[in-house]
Amino acid sequence: MTAVYPSVEQQTAPADAGRTDPLAWLAAETAATAAAGLHRAPIARRCDGPAGDRSQQGLVDVASNDYLGLSTHPEVIAAGQGALARWGAGSTSSRLVVGTTQAHLDFEDALADFLGTPAALLFSSGYLANVGAITALAGSEDLIVSDGGSHASLIDGCRLSRAQVVVVPRGDVQAVRAALAGHARRRALVVTDSIYSIDGRCAPIAELYDAAQDFGATLLVDEAHALGVRGPGGRGVVAEAGLSGAPGLVVTTVASKSLGAQGGIVAGPALLREHLIDRARSFIFDTGLNPAAVGAAHRALEILRADPGLPQRLRASADLFARAAGAEVSESAVVSLIVGDPAAAVAAAQYCRDRGILVGCFRPPSVPAGTSRLRVTVRADLSAAELTRVAEVVDTALRRVGAR
Known part of the structure; x- marks a missing residue:
């Protein structure tokens, strides 16, 4: 049977001839958003x-x-340029096809060593790292207890997991315990930021870890705003609490803040890395992080490691600004x-x-x-x-x- 295609004249006929626009509601929605002072x-x-x-x-x-001001550090820029020249502008595919370079693996090893965990896995953004980790660790038969101050990426990971989600008030350890004590699900996962991104305050990580351990739950801590800012040498709040590499603890963080580049990281046991490679859809089906960002982030990590006093100087500057601005002294x-x-x-x-x-x-x-x-x-x-x-x-x- 011969296919019949519309003529050029038919293809270029006015699009609104006898038609309605199902997206017309966007005009009113945008106007309402602007009127509320929320348009961006x-x-x-x-x-x-x-x-x-x-x-x-x-x-x-x-x-x-x-x-840490490392996005414009000459050595970080040079490292990104070197990786760009060696590996090209993009990873060109998923990490599981041909999107993994030796630079990715070397950076993962360096991150794991720095964070004090057996292994780490690099995603193309922190958002995808959180979504991938949560959806790979919890499903429809499980419980997630989510801190009320969690970042949007943690919230979306909870939603996509299809797990039963209980949201507790920010930093409320007793509410976490109550949620864990009453559950009858297959497994339980507690998720929280270590530093809340909006106001820079710290979550009670040591107490949350104890609560998770008491009820056989896993604790996932997003250290995006803590890497390079808190803990020994900038290793984060988890390290500050003496919990680096602790059992039942998963750390996520980013290369897009203190390391001045781009990328998301999930760190923990070696078996966690293998599981994420097999199950984290935001890793499996996403193009790998571009090599220039990997090279730049790796060099930034080396600079941080070589200057462990850098986070303390940052915190001193934050305290100086807070006092001058008449604000509460920052924890980050x-x-x-x-x-x-x-x-x-x-x-x-x-x-x-x-x-x-x-x-x-x-x-x-x-x-x-x-x-x-x-x-x-x-x-x-x-x-x-x-x-x-x-x-x-x-x-x-x-x-x-x-x-x-």
Whole structure:
């Protein structure tokens, strides 16, 4: 049977001839979002000079998660360029086809050694690492107890797992114990951030681990905002609690914050790595992390390892900024300044930007209603003079919108 195809004239007929648009509802939805002060738009950073030359870029960045300032470190950039020249621009396939290079394996070994775990597995982002780890560790017959302050990637991993999910108040160890005590599921998994990304506060990791152990549950800790910031030599809150490599403990973290590059990591027992390779869909079906990011992150890790005092200097800078800004002393590199109204938070952030200061602006659904805020992330490579200037501009911005 001969197929009959529409003519060119038919193909180019007006698309709206006698048709309705099922996406017409987006106009009203977008308008409502804007009216609530919650519309978002990507804002491009200007860069008129080479990476790392802040005098040319014209802005002081206290919005990114480049905590140690390593994204523009000359050696990190050179390592990324070297990996790019050697392996090409992309991994070109899933890690299980031809997307794994020796650079991936070497970085995984270095990460595992640094974190004090037998093995580690590299994903193309921290989001995919969390989704992959949770969905590979829990299914429809299992229970997940999720901390109320968990990052969106942990929340989405819980949803995709199809497990029974109990959400407990942030940092509430007794609520975790109560949820574990009453369950009759096959297995149980507790998930939490070690440092909450919104306000930089620490979760009670040692107590959560004890609770998980008492009820035979696994504890998964997202150390994304702790690597390079807390713990001995920047090894994170898990290491700070003396739990590196402990049984029943899974660590996830990223190369996209303190290491200044990109990528997600799951670290733990060797059998966990093998299981994730077999079962984590966000690893199996995703193109491997590009070699340039792997090379850059590996060199950043080496710099961190060679300078174990770097995280302490970062924390000292965060304390300096918090005092100058009249804020609560930070437990990490994050200082959170509540504004309340989302439109006021946007106005305060724009005031700062107009004066050369890039600050984070967090509004619902990233934070609860009524708690829109400026989120300042201090970097180890910022001078005391820069931090004082940021504090002065931020303070003025908050006063102008009535937040002080």
